Amino acid sequence: MSGAAHDFGFEHVPETDQSFENALAKARAGERLTVDDGVELITTGTDREGIDPERKELVLEAADRRRAEVVGNDVTFVANLNNNVTTACNTGCLFCNFKNTAHLFEADSDADHGGFTKTPAESRDIVADAVEMGIYEVTSVSGLHPALVLDEEHREILEAYDNPAAEVNYKPPEAYDTDPASYAEQLSAMSAAGAHVHSMTPEEAHHAKRGTDWSYEEVYRRLADAGLASAPGTAAEILVPEVREVICPGKIGTDEWVAGIEGAMEADLDVTATIMYGHVETEKHRVLHLDVIRDLQDRYGGITEFVPLSFIHQNTPLYDRGLVTGGASDDEDELMVAVARLYLDNVDHIQSSWVKFGNAKALKLLNCGADDLMGTILSEEITKRAGGGFGEFRSFDDYVDMITAIGRRPVERSTDYRTRRPIDPDDGPHGPTLGPRADGTPLLDGRRDPATADD
Numbered sequence: 001m002s003g004a005a006h007d008f009g010f011e012h013v014p015e016t017d018q019s020f021e022n023a024l025a026k027a028r029a030g031e032r033l034t035v036d037d038g039v040e041l042i043t044t045g046t047d048r049e050g051i052d053p054e055r056k057e058l059v060l061e062a063a064d065r066r067r068a069e070v071v072g073n074d075v076t077f078v079a080n081l082n083n084n085v086t087t088a089c090n091t092g093c094l095f096c097n098f099k100n101t102a103h104l105f106e107a108d109s110d111a112d113h114g115g116f117t118k119t120p121a122e123s124r125d126i127v128a129d130a131v132e133m134g135i136y137e138v139t140s141v142s143g144l145h146p147a148l149v150l151d152e153e154h155r156e157i158l159e160a161y162d163n164p165a166a167e168v169n170y171k172p173p174e175a176y177d178t179d180p181a182s183y184a185e186q187l188s189a190m191s192a193a194g195a196h197v198h199s200m201t202p203e204e205a206h207h208a209k210r211g212t213d214w215s216y217e218e219v220y221r222r223l224a225d226a227g228l229a230s231a232p233g234t235a236a237e238i239l240v241p242e243v244r245e246v247i248c249p250g251k252i253g254t255d256e257w258v259a260g261i262e263g264a265m266e267a268d269l270d271v272t273a274t275i276m277y278g279h280v281e282t283e284k285h286r287v288l289h290l291d292v293i294r295d296l297q298d299r300y301g302g303i304t305e306f307v308p309l310s311f312i313h314q315n316t317p318l319y320d321r322g323l324v325t326g327g328a329s330d331d332e333d334e335l336m337v338a339v340a341r342l343y344l345d346n347v348d349h350i351q352s353s354w355v356k357f358g359n360a361k362a363l364k365l366l367n368c369g370a371d372d373l374m375g376t377i378l379s380e381e382i383t384k385r386a387g388g389g390f391g392e393f394r395s396f397d398d399y400v401d402m403i404t405a406i407g408r409r410p411v412e413r414s415t416d417y418r419t420r421r422p423i424d425p426d427d428g429p430h431g432p433t434l435g436p437r438a439d440g441t442p443l444l445d446g447r448r449d450p451a452t453a454d455d
């Protein structure tokens, strides 16, 4: 456990009948790893206390070699914008400081909550503006606002409950300062300008079907009709029930998350997968999580990338209540990425998140098995509000400088990785070309000096 301040009495602890040497030999040979193999690699051997630096280097080397075999030397990134609709949420996950309790947003509340809710018109304007600047993708992940519904049919169903607030976490838009409208209206507004809309985690899809007997597939099909193009596999955290009971008891369970992602793929949407690690979980939980993802990919094949998200502990209830003393160490971050690369033999792309790690570590992780450096992120509320100190935007020139500095080739990509444009480092200044209005002009040209946009 990285920063756990308690013994949570977990059933799953890192003990195996495997040896580190055998597990490493299997990884090097490209054999499919078992959970025990993964535990040996991610702990650098359960026969030793703590991380063994020499063994760690062997694991990182094996992962880096596998990365080169699978995807070569390209480092990809996407021109994107974050446009989250609302921070209103009653779920109360203990690792989250993104949300604000929803009643603070009610029309008769005079609390200064510091959060926000956007109308579809506001979302449309924000995305249209960014599309004009050249972005390809908008990512949108929001709190579970009680007034948010899938569409008007869904609203009618929820309003027919005797006590919708208590039974199905629904309150009418009139109860709030700002009406977020429906998911369908928000997605339609964001897709209107031509951006690829990457939104609706399984948790949000669950909110979009609450109080009905609709399947996830049906919900995702309706969302796709409204403009959704792909779904982020966030809200996964750690897909092991005993961990979720500690960090997010109000959230959907592991089976429900898996059903949600399956529904998205059944609706022909690409999805991503994530892990949020470095809090109360053990190394065994991390590998069990990888096993869930690998199994999903075996059955459906629609996971485009895996994104390890290192827990940022500052300003979270988990930390404030003393349940954790910090997040993952650098060694743990490196091993998480490396073992993800080795374990997920059916997922091509492993992402290194500069928002979570900062530039230097994000680059280091590209030598531990990762091959994608996420996106430009013109706005990023979630990490900023949880205390991440790594700025909000990376220009194409920043990307080209960082990626060429480690001897790799920068490649602009689409969300699904199917469209890729290698970038000539000598042909600057660099800007996006894959978005509907992108013509190679640097993203913030004329708005703001990219040289001052860092951190």
Ligand code: SF4
Binding pocket: 089, 090, 091, 092, 093, 096, 097, 098, 099, 142, 143, 144, 203, 251
């Ligand atoms: S992680 Fe999501 S569901 Fe949980 S409290 Fe935060 S915004 Fe709400």
